Amino acid sequence: MISSIKSIKYAVSILAIVFSSSIAFGQEATPKNNKANRTSKLIQEKAGRPDIPGDLMIEFGFNWAQENPPGYGFKTMSSRTFNAYYLYDMNIGESAFSFHPGIGVGTEKYAFDKNITLGYGLDSLGNKEVQFVPLDSIYGDGISYSKSQFNVNYIDIPLELRWISRKYDPKRSLTITLGGKIGVLFDSKTKVKYSEDGETKKTKQKEKFELSQLRYGVYGKIGYGAFSAYYYYSLSELFNKDKGPLGTTMYPMTFGLSMALF
Numbered sequence: 001m002i003s004s005i006k007s008i009k010y011a012v013s014i015l016a017i018v019f020s021s022s023i024a025f026g027q028e029a030t031p032k033n034n035k036a037n038r039t040s041k042l043i044q045e046k047a048g049r050p051d052i053p054g055d056l057m058i059e060f061g062f063n064w065a066q067e068n069p070p071g072y073g074f075k076t077m078s079s080r081t082f083n084a085y086y087l088y089d090m091n092i093g094e095s096a097f098s099f100h101p102g103i104g105v106g107t108e109k110y111a112f113d114k115n116i117t118l119g120y121g122l123d124s125l126g127n128k129e130v131q132f133v134p135l136d137s138i139y140g141d142g143i144s145y146s147k148s149q150f151n152v153n154y155i156d157i158p159l160e161l162r163w164i165s166r167k168y169d170p171k172r173s174l175t176i177t178l179g180g181k182i183g184v185l186f187d188s189k190t191k192v193k194y195s196e197d198g199e200t201k202k203t204k205q206k207e208k209f210e211l212s213q214l215r216y217g218v219y220g221k222i223g224y225g226a227f228s229a230y231y232y233y234s235l236s237e238l239f240n241k242d243k244g245p246l247g248t249t250m251y252p253m254t255f256g257l258s259m260a261l262f
Helices: 002-024 035-045
Strands: 055-066 080-087 097-111 116-122 128-134 144-164 174-196 199-206 214-224 227-234 251-260
Touching: 055 097, 055 227, 080 144, 097 174, 116 144, 116 174, 174 227, 214 251
Parallel strands: none
Antiparallel strands: 055 080, 055 251, 080 097, 097 144, 116 128, 144 174, 174 199, 174 214, 214 227, 227 251
């Protein structure tokens, strides 16, 4: 219940930021030129870009998670997101608003701040469960570890509502976006990089690790031209309910930069 309340608070906060900003800049949202001039200018702005409707967006960000189990966490600077989405433009009349459905791939990695990884073990009743496993118990003592992380990859469907200050001059416009996305997990694995006997080695293990097969969350963006800063908050848990290591509850969050390639 506490986690649900926190999730709602985050979503409401993003809504408040977006709509308060929309009111503040609303006076500039109405184009001053006539329709013919606006259309001509829009064509000029798009000159040199591929003749494809919509936007190809890429996003880079840093991850962390709310409500990690005590004593366990992630290296924020090494826990990163890369997303690539195509979004279709749907103008809402002559208003400053537009709707953008899309599809793409979302990739996330979480780097442990301790020498541990995800693995399987037995609980007190002898049932198999996902656990945090010390690397020394796998590779032995005296090993130097440089990286331990797990990766999750999704097919995402983002949906965005955008407000643009100059509808027909996008390269010199302030843009505010409220969005949400739903994704399906298609790949997950752990990765460990270490040194042994003077050699650098890497190992990967592909498993489901009781990760939720479906994710969904909300995000907000504010930017100028092709660049925006964004914040994403997951409303769904990273692991299946009560199935994560130590019964952990994790709601991923990402802060980063979004860029429109065209």
